[in-house]
Amino acid sequence: ANEYSDGQALQALKLLKEYLPASYKEGAKNPVARERVHNAATIAGIAFANAFLGVCHSMAHKLGSEFHIPHGLANAMLISNVIRYNANDNPTKQTAFSQYDRPQARRRYAEVADHLDLSAPGDRTAQKIEKLLAWLDELKTELGIPTSIREAGVQEADFLAKVDKLSEDAFDDQCTGANPRYPLIAELKQIMLDTFYGREFSEAVDEEAAAPAAAKAAVKKPKK
Known part of the structure; x- marks a missing residue:
């Protein structure tokens, strides 16, 4: 991403926030909304043609x-x-972009919330991201988007039989290398599983790393 693609991406989001629900509901009866949505799609395309995509598209390709x-x-x-x-400032692995020396996605999602007037003065980064996610959920409801892959008609047995291969193929997709957080195959699998069941993604606990810490915490301090 750069200053050129950032401006285009933000403008596309602003147009979609304002006009996509009306375009969906009113169709040809609202040609202005339709035009704005077409413009937004084109502007977004210019943005991602220059900044490229990420694991959302990688997994969507395979699904x-x-x-x-x-x-x-x-x-x-x-x-x-x-x-x-x-939105993690301490990812398992960060994608190597020469212009960034630390993860940027969490801060950038908060900036998207600001640009879309979703945040309030004094909101912390986490609050802004939650408001962005809440808006997305509301928008998807307005547009009739299924709340899970299962709700979209995919059978559980079929999905579970193929999710390992889907995760491997998504990892090898051309879009994965441009994701701000470089994924593990297991992490892509977890995202797809959570999305299949309509659950919120949460970071998996590294049991091997957590075990020594838990054991240490369990040791009682000797009495003086």
């Missing part, structure tokens, strides 16, 4: 190919959990 889910729908179902995954 769409395997289960015949339209690409936009797959992205819409995944996006909230991808934001939760990316």
Whole structure:
């Protein structure tokens, strides 16, 4: 991402926030809203053609190919959990971008919330991200987007039989390398599982790393 693509992406989001619900509900009866949504889609395309995409598209490519889910729908179902995954200042692994020496996604999501007038004065970064996620959930409800991959018609047995291969293929997708947080295959699998069941993504606990700390905490201090 850069100053050029940032401005285009933010403008596209602003247009979609203002006009997408009306375009969806009113269709040809509201040609202005339709025009603005078409413009937003084109502006967004210019932005991601220059800044590229990330793991939301990587997973959507594989879900769409395997289960015949339209690409936009797959992205819409995944996006909230991808934001939760990316909004981490201490990721397992950071993608190497020469212009950044530390993770940027969490701060940038907060800036999106500011740009869309979702945040309030005094909000902390975490609050802004939660408001961004809440708006996305409201928008998806307005647009009739399923709340889970299962609700979109994918059978549980079919999904569970293929989720390991889907995760591996998503990791190898061309979009993965540009994601702000470089994923593990297991992390992509967790995002897809959570999205299948309609759960919020949360960081998995590293049991091997947590065990020594838990054991240490369990040791009672000797009496003086």
